Amino acid sequence: MSQQGPLPEASVPEPQTKRQKITDFARRALLVIVLAAAVYAVVTQWPEVKSTVYGMTWWQITASLLLLIPGVLLGMLMWRVVLLGILDSDHSAVKHRSVLNNIYLIGQLGKYVPGSVWAFVLQMELGRKHGLGRAQVFVASLISTGITVGASLVVGALALPALANQEPALQWLYILLPVVLLAMHPRIVTFLVNLVLKxxxxxxLTTPLRASTMILSFGLGVGMYAFFGLHLWLLSSQEAGLGLVNLFFLTGALALGMTTGVMAFLLPAGIGAREAIVGLALASMTTVGAATALALLSRLLFTVADLLCVGIAFLVVKIKRPEVEG
Structure with a gap:
């Protein structure tokens, strides 16, 4: 009769240190704050847009909301491509991409807290929780923000000439475009990344960022704005009408509005800055009152889309977790 060896001892997790407990509590508190801020944004904006919503068909509202979801997800993929380019393909995080999706989407809710730096902070902390370095996550978020600005300026060229005629102060964007595009060269980005890491x-970085990483992420950024433009075009079709000229113009205007929102980093998610540009564009097609209402409604639907994407990503992680553990 064969003699069995001793059973392996069950591994007991090490108790958390006081610092780890404080960090974990702060991370959860920040998550609650940003979720509350996003919900608060929906609640406070509803009285201003409800009359506009009641005057539109249900399918128009629903379709314009659903068009935002692939745009948000393309932004997520852009960030993920950049992060994996920094980590390199052999990093263990590649195996759990649904976790990376959660880090980005939940972290993005930080933009609803005044001072958009909270989006970076939350992404860094969530990344740290899942074994990623804070510096790498911060750098990925910084690069993806720069790519987002570059893509928005290229798409915004569809509307910038007309908008600059109405608002000459926007002409500074002509200078920003070549500077941002030049800064997106892989060698320059790699130099800046290493500077931040230092x-x-x-x-x-052990290897420079690949040109393919920058090109793919830039393409995803352009695709993101394409869906966002379709959203605004459909949302305003009852007032401004459907037409390809309107589609291109509104897509460019929304892209520029989101860039000015990034510049106004002290405002929650660039509130006011984006609406000013979008409202200016819509006012050239309809009344000022209708343009303002549509710009605010678009803002509200963006917030709802962000919350929906977070919910979807959370469910995907919950469903996949048994597979990962197994």
């Missing part, structure tokens, strides 16, 4: 006292 500030964080982290090792530089």
């Amino acid at each position: 500030i964080f006292r982290r090792q530089p």
Whole structure:
């Protein structure tokens, strides 16, 4: 009769240190705050847009909301491509991409707290929780923001000439475009990434960022704005009408509006800055009152879409977790 060896001892997780407990509590508190801020944004904006909603058909509202979801997800993919380009393909995080999706989408809700830096902070903390370095996550978020600005300026060229005629102050965007596009060169991005990593006292990238990473992420950024433009075009069709000229113009205007929103980083999600540009564009097609209402309604639907995408990503992680653990 064969003699069995001793059973392996069950691994007991090490108790958390006081610092780890404080960090974990702060991370959860920040998550609650940003979720509450996003919900608060929906509640406070509803009185201003409800009359506009009641005057539209249900399918128009629903379709314009659904068009935002693939746009948000393309933004998520853009960030993920950049992060994986920084981490390199052999990193263990590649195996759990649904977790990366959650980090981005939940982190993005930080933009609803005044001072858009909270989106970066939350993404860094969520990344740290899942074994990623804060510096790498911060750099990925910084690069993807720059690519987003570059893509928005290229798409915004569809509307910038007309908008600059109405508002000459927007002409500074002509200067920003070549600067941003030049800064997106892989060698320049790699240099800037290593500079940030040095500030964080982290090792530089083992290999430079690939041109394919920058090109793919830029293409995803352009695709993101294409869906966002379709959303605004359909949402305003009752007032402004359907037409390809309107589609291109409104897509460019929304892209520029979102870029000015990024610049107004002290405002929650660029509130006011984006609506000013979008309202200016819509006012050239309809009344000022209708343009303002549509710009605010678009803002509200963006918030709802962000919350829906977070919910979807959370469910995907819950469903896939048994597979990962198995």
